[in-house]
Amino acid sequence: MTKTRWLTDDERVAWLRLVAVTMLLPGRLEAELRRDAGLSHFEYYVLAMISESEGKVLALSELASRTNSSLSRLSHVVGRLDDQGFLARSTSPTDGRASIATLTDDGWTKVVASAPGHVEEVRAVVFDPLTARQVEELSEICARLLTTLDPDHRLLGLG
Amino acid sequence: MTKTRWLTDDERVAWLRLVAVTMLLPGRLEAELRRDAGLSHFEYYVLAMISESEGKVLALSELASRTNSSLSRLSHVVGRLDDQGFLARSTSPTDGRASIATLTDDGWTKVVASAPGHVEEVRAVVFDPLTARQVEELSEICARLLTTLDPDHRLLGLG
DNA sequence: ATTGTTTAGTTGTCGCTTCAAGTAAGTGCT
DNA sequence: AGCACTTACTTGAAGCGACAACTAAACAAT
Numbered sequence: 001m002t003k004t005r006w007l008t009d010d011e012r013v014a015w016l017r018l019v020a021v022t023m024l025l026p027g028r029l030e031a032e033l034r035r036d037a038g039l040s041h042f043e044y045y046v047l048a049m050i051s052e053s054e055g056k057v058l059a060l061s062e063l064a065s066r067t068n069s070s071l072s073r074l075s076h077v078v079g080r081l082d083d084q085g086f087l088a089r090s091t092s093p094t095d096g097r098a099s100i101a102t103l104t105d106d107g108w109t110k111v112v113a114s115a116p117g118h119v120e121e122v123r124a125v126v127f128d129p130l131t132a133r134q135v136e137e138l139s140e141i142c143a144r145l146l147t148t149l150d151p152d153h154r155l156l157g158l159g
Numbered sequence: 160m161t162k163t164r165w166l167t168d169d170e171r172v173a174w175l176r177l178v179a180v181t182m183l184l185p186g187r188l189e190a191e192l193r194r195d196a197g198l199s200h201f202e203y204y205v206l207a208m209i210s211e212s213e214g215k216v217l218a219l220s221e222l223a224s225r226t227n228s229s230l231s232r233l234s235h236v237v238g239r240l241d242d243q244g245f246l247a248r249s250t251s252p253t254d255g256r257a258s259i260a261t262l263t264d265d266g267w268t269k270v271v272a273s274a275p276g277h278v279e280e281v282r283a284v285v286f287d288p289l290t291a292r293q294v295e296e297l298s299e300i301c302a303r304l305l306t307t308l309d310p311d312h313r314l315l316g317l318g
Numbered sequence: 319a320t321t322g323t324t325t326a327g328t329t330g331t332c333g334c335t336t337c338a339a340g341t342a343a344g345t346g347c348t
Numbered sequence: 349a350g351c352a353c354t355t356a357c358t359t360g361a362a363g364c365g366a367c368a369a370c371t372a373a374a375c376a377a378t
Contacts, residue, residue: 004275011286014294016315017301018285022181023227024308040364061326068182073365075328080364097326097373116163126177127170129303135173137296142176144288149183156175199334220356232335234358239334256343256356 025125032121037114042067044114046077047086047103051111056103059092063101065154086110184284191280196273201226203273205236206245206262210270215262218251222260224313245269 007015030041037044049066050058058066064074078101081087086107092098103111127135150156166174189200196203208225209217217225223233237260240246245266251257262270286294309315 004278005282006278007281007286010298011294014298014301015281015285017298017305020227020309020314021301021304022184023314025181025304027227028308042364059326064326068179068186070366071327072329072367076365079328095326095374099327119163119165122166122174123164125307126174126304127166129307130300134296134300134303135170137293138300139169139173139176141289141293141297141300142173142180144293145180145285146176146183148284148288149187150179155179155182201334218356223356229336230357231337231359235334238358254344254356258357 028125029118029121033114033118036117037110039110039114042069043077043081044111044118046074046081047107047111048115050087050101050103051108056108057100060099060101066156068155081107187284188277188280192273192277195276196269198269198273201228202236202240203270203277205233205240206266206270207274209246209260209262210267215267216259219258219260225315227314240266 026041033039033041033044039047045067046063049063050056060071060074060078063069063078064071067074069077078087078089078099082089085104088102088104089099090102092100130138146153146156185200192198192200192203198206204226205222208222209215219230219233219237222228222237223230226233228236237246237248237258241248244263247261247263248258249261251259289297305312305315
């Protein structure tokens with residue numbers, strides 16, 4: 001049990017601000033999507049990830065990596081999105097264990113309809129308040145943090 | 160319906176990284192506190208906020224502001240923390256509607272015992288990977304974002 | 319071939335958050 | 349003083365996510 005290295009005053013302020021951002025930002029995205037698209041941010045993110053993949057098809061395990069979710073969570077959510085007709089599930093022809101999710105036409109329409117409002121919200125909340133220089137810095141800072149948080153680059157496509 | 164201002168490539172990368180951080184960071188804090196202290200991050204944050212207030216006493220509505228939670232959520236959580244003996248509820252003498260939460264000795268002991276591990280985790284995940292310069296930049300960037308996300312400074316103490 | 323292990327997903331249960339409704343105290347208007 | 353309105357919670361029901369247990373397919377070793 002070594003002595004705790006407490007935060008300096010500057011670090012403490014930075015930390016409180018960062019925590020505040022991580023508490024508030026998800027709520028804003030959630031609210032906009034819920035209101036304008038009737039989707040949770042996670043549901044939108046799932047559909048968006050599939051829509052950006054080749055052939056609009058993804059295995060659930062790959063989807064779980066990219067969305068930072070457990071397979072259990074994903075299984076429940078994909079089930080609901082299936083019920084709503086935004087995607088379809090099928091068994092992989094090359095691996096009998098794997099389920100693959102395919103975006104339906106309705107799902108694609110949904111993503112296309114939801115994206116502009118979502119992007120507007122992202123601009124309003126993140127990019128508009130920052131200078132171009134700060135966007136660069138933020139990007140670099142997040143990249144550094146991700147070397148610890150996500151050493152295998154499981155999010156950000158490509159495992 | 161004006162034309163969507165899509166993100167540039169650089170913005171898109173920055174955005175994906177930021178989303179990844181906001182997805183992963185809370186999980187790390189949650190896991191450490193759950194493991195070492197048996198508390199959720201939100202429970203810890205509630206106790207910490209009370210412990211830092213004058214007299215270790217706070218009205219629930221003030222607590223709700225500082226923790227970015229609904230009163231409903233807070234009411235449930237405070238009920239549980241009360242059951243566990245970490246705080247006590249009482250009615251405000253000056254306002255019959257208001258409940259005030261008081262940290263008990265056990266609650267104080269819990270916060271003091273949990274803080275070092277929490278700070279270590281914060282250092283490991285956020286401050287150690289960054290240069291001093293980047294910490295400054297991050298702090299400034301978060302401050303800018305909070306002008307939109309939290310215009311009334313409801314979080315960060317002082318409304 | 320068979321046995322054991324790993325991988326991929328599903329399902330049921332529990333706990334927590336949200337949401338809607340309700341209660342009670344305070345405030346403003348007349 | 350009386351009435352509507354707002355504020356500050358509390359409570360119960362419903363939904364989502366985490367966890368544990370389970371199924372089934374693929375792989376690895378002998």
